[in-house]
Amino acid sequence: MLSLDGSDPYQKISMVSFGNRARGSGAFYDYSARYGAVREEDRTTLRESVFPETIDEVVGELGYRQREVQRANEEDMHYFEQLADRMGLTKLLDLPVVALSNGQTRRARVVKAILRKPELLLLDEPLTGLDVQTRPALLSLLYELHSARRPRIILGLRIQDDVPEWVTHVALVDSGRIRTGTKDEIERLVRESGSLSEQSRLCNDVPKVSVDHSGEILVDMNNVSVKYGDRTVLKAINWQIKGGERWHLVGANGSGKTTLLSLITGDHPQSYTQSSPLSAPPSEPASQRYLRLFSQPRSRIPTPTLHSKIGVVSPELFDAFPRRTGLTVWEAVATGFEGVFSVPRNIVTSSGKPQRSVGGRVGEELTDSERQWREKRIWDVIEHLGPAAWATPVEPGHDQILPVSEEFASRSFASLSVGEQRVVLLMRALVGQPPLVLLDEVWSGMDASMINAARSYLRGESGVPGDGRGMAKDQAVVVITHWENEVPWSAEDGVKKFVLESGVGKVVR
Numbered sequence: 001m002l003s004l005d006g007s008d009p010y011q012k013i014s015m016v017s018f019g020n021r022a023r024g025s026g027a028f029y030d031y032s033a034r035y036g037a038v039r040e041e042d043r044t045t046l047r048e049s050v051f052p053e054t055i056d057e058v059v060g061e062l063g064y065r066q067r068e069v070q071r072a073n074e075e076d077m078h079y080f081e082q083l084a085d086r087m088g089l090t091k092l093l094d095l096p097v098v099a100l101s102n103g104q105t106r107r108a109r110v111v112k113a114i115l116r117k118p119e120l121l122l123l124d125e126p127l128t129g130l131d132v133q134t135r136p137a138l139l140s141l142l143y144e145l146h147s148a149r150r151p152r153i154i155l156g157l158r159i160q161d162d163v164p165e166w167v168t169h170v171a172l173v174d175s176g177r178i179r180t181g182t183k184d185e186i187e188r189l190v191r192e193s194g195s196l197s198e199q200s201r202l203c204n205d206v207p208k209v210s211v212d213h214s215g216e217i218l219v220d221m222n223n224v225s226v227k228y229g230d231r232t233v234l235k236a237i238n239w240q241i242k243g244g245e246r247w248h249l250v251g252a253n254g255s256g257k258t259t260l261l262s263l264i265t266g267d268h269p270q271s272y273t274q275s276s277p278l279s280a281p282p283s284e285p286a287s288q289r290y291l292r293l294f295s296q297p298r299s300r301i302p303t304p305t306l307h308s309k310i311g312v313v314s315p316e317l318f319d320a321f322p323r324r325t326g327l328t329v330w331e332a333v334a335t336g337f338e339g340v341f342s343v344p345r346n347i348v349t350s351s352g353k354p355q356r357s358v359g360g361r362v363g364e365e366l367t368d369s370e371r372q373w374r375e376k377r378i379w380d381v382i383e384h385l386g387p388a389a390w391a392t393p394v395e396p397g398h399d400q401i402l403p404v405s406e407e408f409a410s411r412s413f414a415s416l417s418v419g420e421q422r423v424v425l426l427m428r429a430l431v432g433q434p435p436l437v438l439l440d441e442v443w444s445g446m447d448a449s450m451i452n453a454a455r456s457y458l459r460g461e462s463g464v465p466g467d468g469r470g471m472a473k474d475q476a477v478v479v480i481t482h483w484e485n486e487v488p489w490s491a492e493d494g495v496k497k498f499v500l501e502s503g504v505g506k507v508v509r
């Protein structure tokens with residue numbers, strides 16, 4: 001189809017992949033830059049990024065760089081504005097691209113891909129990260145393109161996702177094999193194949209757990225606000241998170257969820273400025289606006305201490321985690337104790353025996369019991385969240401040289417599939433049993449069996465609390481997802497909801 005007229009097929013394909021990383025370099029980059037002053041090179045607005053011809057910089061007569069604004073093609077600009085309107089991006093067109101939220105960025109990437117008028121549009125996991133309101137808008141836009149037969153569309157979906165009505169053909173990829181057929185044929189196949197349907201179901205039929213709300217206050221927000229110029233993104237937030245609690249943080253794309261988490265992790269510069277100044281007006285007494293993390297204002301907690309107290313998985317962390325340093329799975333998990341991005345290698349103990357690194361700070365020797373606890377924890381997360389919990393067992397007759405967890409621990413992090421890398425980053429967040437765990441869109445790229453293993457670990461079904469395994473009772477967890485059924489706890493278990501609507505937050509039980 002693509003090569004019929006002899007032109008380069010690659011020109012005719014637009015691909016947008018959300019499961020995979022946008023940045024290919026593998027080097028670490030500092031994602032907190034997004035929250036601070038926008039740097040000169042990050043100023044490009046969404047509109048300019050689509051029509052780069054309008055921002056060509058030229059050196060003027062006097063040697064100054066100046067912007068020579070060319071007009072974009074009228075028709076393209078009109079089509080772009082139409083698409084942007086349908087995807088709810090109109091108000092964001094003149095914001096810097098770096099300021100867009102995750103879901104806003106995803107929508108913008110889909111719009112850009114469609115605007116190129118490709119023959120073939122490939123969208124990998126297009127619905128992940130989109131809020132409930134935007135999903136139907138995207139699906140109806142795709143349906144119209146499909147009805148017009150241009151472009152042809154291929155959607156990459158997880159086995160547990162609903163296949164849109166208008167999809168005609170399905171290619172089912174399973175354990176390295178691919179089967180193709182009409183939608184009906186493949187759906188029948190999935191229904192009939194017991195193991196596949198077993199895997200594809202997110203199990204909700206689990207024993208009840210009871211969430212404890214009596215722990216100490218870990219995060220205390222009172223009238224917390226975040227502003228960029230005259231744009232207020234968080235408005236007078238009041239939220240307390242206690243040890244042992246389970247929270248679902250929910251809100252439309254751009255409502256401020258990631259910003260709120262970045263205050264808690266201390267990555268946001270405005271986490272330092274959340275106390276009323278002494279000159280505050282009488283309507284806002286000094287004590288009435290504050291952010292306390294582990295009972296302290298942000299400025300009193302050294303950043304490394306904060307990082308070791310909070311386990312995080314987020315799309316930003318996934319993008320930023322270094323791939324070029326050759327970390328093994330074991331080492332990647334061990335970085336979680338300190339919440340850092342590397343660990344010392346080739347540790348040699350006093351007995352002269354080389355040992356695997358279990359992290360630790362420069363100049364601070366771990367005691368033997370700490371080292372043993374850390375090793376036990378690393379094995380615990382690898383066993384319960386790793387391939388032993390989700391991979392298809394090796395067929396009889398094919399010998400496995402190493403036990404599956406041992407083999408996985410030695411693999412290179414960078415060589416893993418996207419879903420596996422995400423699982424390892426979840427292990428990293430949980431390994432040190434930090435008092436607070438923040439899970440922002442943690443399931444994207446994972447298949448249903450990985451999600452099920454992770455959910456049961458988080459619910460404490462795989463470990464006995466208190467013996468150093470599984471989740472400890474007094475850990476608090478905040479989950480961000482747009483999919484209700486992906487939250488590991490239900491209202492009956494005692495999960496609480498914090499809902500953000502255009503920067504205003506409220507607790508819903």
Ligand SMILES: Nc1ncnc2c1ncn2[C@@H]1O[C@H](COP(=O)(O)OP(=O)(O)OP(=O)(O)O)[C@@H](O)[C@H]1O
Nearest residue numbers: 099101102103104228233253254255256257258259
């Ligand atoms: N530097 C900035 N300047 C202006 N606005 C910004 C800046 N950084 C973020 N914003 C805005 O703050 C709002 C909140 O963004 P945030 O990433 O917290 O949303 P979110 O709720 O996590 O969204 P999503 O569901 O898409 O991940 C967005 O509307 C975004 O455009």
